[in-house]
Amino acid sequence: MAVLTFGRPAFAADIRVGILEYGTVAWELDVIDHHGLAEKRDLDLEIVRYGGEGALDVALNAGAVDIVVSDWLWVSRQRHEGRSFTLVPYSTMVGSLMVSPDADAATLADLKGKQIGIAGGALDKNWLLMRAYARSEEGADLADIAEPTFAAPPLLNELMLRGDLPAVINYWHYGARLEAAGMKRLIDVEDILEGLGVHDSVPLLGWVFDEDWAEENSKKVQAFLDASYEAKKILGESEEEWTRIRPLVQAEDDATLKALMINYRRGIPRTFGERQVEAAEETFAVLYREGGGELTGGAENLTPGTFWSGFRLQDSASSTAQP
Numbered sequence: 168m169a170v171l172t173f174g175r176p177a178f179a180a181d182i183r184v185g186i187l188e189y190g191t192v193a194w195e196l197d198v199i200d201h202h203g204l205a206e207k208r209d210l211d212l213e214i215v216r217y218g219g220e221g222a223l224d225v226a227l228n229a230g231a232v233d234i235v236v237s238d239w240l241w242v243s244r245q246r247h248e249g250r251s252f253t254l255v256p257y258s259t260m261v262g263s264l265m266v267s268p269d270a271d272a273a274t275l276a277d278l279k280g281k282q283i284g285i286a287g288g289a290l291d292k293n294w295l296l297m298r299a300y301a302r303s304e305e306g307a308d309l310a311d312i313a314e315p316t317f318a319a320p321p322l323l324n325e326l327m328l329r330g331d332l333p334a335v336i337n338y339w340h341y342g343a344r345l346e347a348a349g350m351k352r353l354i355d356v357e358d359i360l361e362g363l364g365v366h367d368s369v370p371l372l373g374w375v376f377d378e379d380w381a382e383e384n385s386k387k388v389q390a391f392l393d394a395s396y397e398a399k400k401i402l403g404e405s406e407e408e409w410t411r412i413r414p415l416v417q418a419e420d421d422a423t424l425k426a427l428m429i430n431y432r433r434g435i436p437r438t439f440g441e442r443q444v445e446a447a448e449e450t451f452a453v454l455y456r457e458g459g460g461e462l463t464g465g466a467e468n469l470t471p472g473t474f475w476s477g478f479r480l481q482d483s484a485s486s487t488a489q490p
Contacts, residue, residue, distance in 0.1 A: 180213035181387045185223050185232035188216045191340055191431070192236045192257075194412055198398040201411070208390040227252070227375065234376040234391070239447055240292060240454065242375055243473045244464035253378040253475040255392055256370030256443075260339040260434030262286070262293035263355045265346065270333035272353060275301045275309060283313040284323040284335035292371075293336050293356055295457035296450075300359040339430055344419075347426040360446075363453055367446035370436050373474075381475065392478065399435050402428075439480035447474070 186192045196214055199205055205212050215232050217223050224241070226232045228250070238261075242254045266272045270281060275297075285294045294315075301309035309315075313334070318326070320341045326332040328348055337345070346352055360369060374395065381388045401408050409416070409428045418424035451469040454462060 181211045181384075182234060182391050183213045183215060183232040185215050185217055185226045185235040187220065187223065188218055190236070194415060194431075195395060195398045195402065197412055197415055198401055198408065199394050202398070202401065204394040204397050205391070208394060210387060210390045210394065212391070227377075233380060234374055236372055237375045238292070238372050239370070239469075239473050240451070240463070242373075243451065243466060243470040246470040246472055247464050247466040251378040251472075252375055253381065253472055254373035254375050255475050255478045256373050256436040256439050256480065257395075258372045258434040259357065259368050259370050259436055260430060261356050261371040262336055262338050263342040264297060264334060264336050264353045265327070265342050265350045266334045266353045267327060267330070267332075268349065268351055269330070272334065272351075274305075275312060275353075276305050278309075278313040278334055281313050281333045283309075283315055284326060284332045284337075285315055285317050286320040286323055286335070286337045286341070288317055289315075290458050290462045291336075292454055292458075293338075295454055295462070296356055296359050296363070297336060297354075299453050299457050300354075300362055303363060339434065340427060343426040343430040344423055346430075347420070347423040360450060365446050365449045365453075367442045368437070369446045369450050370439060370443060378472065378475065381477065385477065388477075396480075403432050403435050436480055439474075439478065444474050 184196065186196065193216075196212075199212070215226070217226060220237075223232075223235045223237070227235050227237075236257050237254070239254050242252050245252045264275075264283075266278075270277075272278050272281070285291060287293065298309045301307060301312060305312065316332070320337050323332065323335045323337050324341050324345055327335050327345060327350060334353070335345070342352065356371070357368070374392065376388070406428070409424060413424055416424065416427055418427060448469045451463070455467060460466075
């Protein structure tokens with residue numbers, strides 16, 4: 168575990184943010200630090216780095232950090248089990264299905280009999296949504312059309328680039344790297360949701376924190392969210408900023424940096440309100456049909472309060488958090 172601080176020493180931090188050592192959240196936090204976006208709001212941040220998502224979840228549950236990035240499905244499950252976590256949109260990007268040009272695949276049906284690599288395990292939401300979409304479009308389960316193989320995201324990219332896998336379902340930034348290396352994007356999760364009848368943008372990832380803590384620290388939380396969305400605005404408009412953070416992004420070449428920039432920008436939430444909550448509820452229904460109670464912790468519907476009532480977003484330039 169590594170600790171960094173923005174502003175005063177760690178013991179004086181207003182908000183402790185838990186992030187992954189290798190995660191994309193570090194890009195945004197670097198922008199916040201470099202441009203003094205927290206300091207200008209009189210906010211001190213302590214950044215605590217962890218080695219895996221499981222460690223992040225444990226840290227948040229234990230109160231070792233105040234806020235992390237996770238998905239609303241995890242938050243819904245936690246609330247169903249009696250915890251008071253809630254979420255504010257961070258990104259609409261999650262994953263995509265990438266295929267090798269040699270695979271000669273233009274539709275899911277073209278993957279028949281081919282091996283497909285999947286990140287995140289059998290209950291990964293990208294995989295479950297792909298299966299639901301295949302049933303809708305092709306009349307068959309993608310698990311029956313192709314031959315699924317589960318592995319870690321970096322390994323999947325390596326296997327595909329070596330020519331050992333014709334197709335992979337991976338998280339967005341891994342997909343962007345594959346695209347820069349010449350692989351083809353067959354379909355994104357957002358395209359799948361549209362095909363399944365979910366017509367509004369769904370913020371699949373978000374800043375997660377305890378609702379009671381947020382009510383007690385509403386001004387600090389709003390300041391943090393404002394800093395986060397100002398950082399998104401900078402990354403959404405400035406190519407120079409991407410050049411500056413290139414070492415952190417670890418882009419091997421210009422094509423990779425550009426692909427990561429384009430896909431990050433696609434995922435910036437532009438609006439958030441009741442329609443987006445309804446879209447999340449519709450998405451939850453699809454996931455519950457595919458993964459059942461094992462995925463949702465027994466909840467049959469999106470647990471009320473999963474999305475923080477204190478946040479609404481009118482445009483892409485700024486947040487309008489309502490305490």
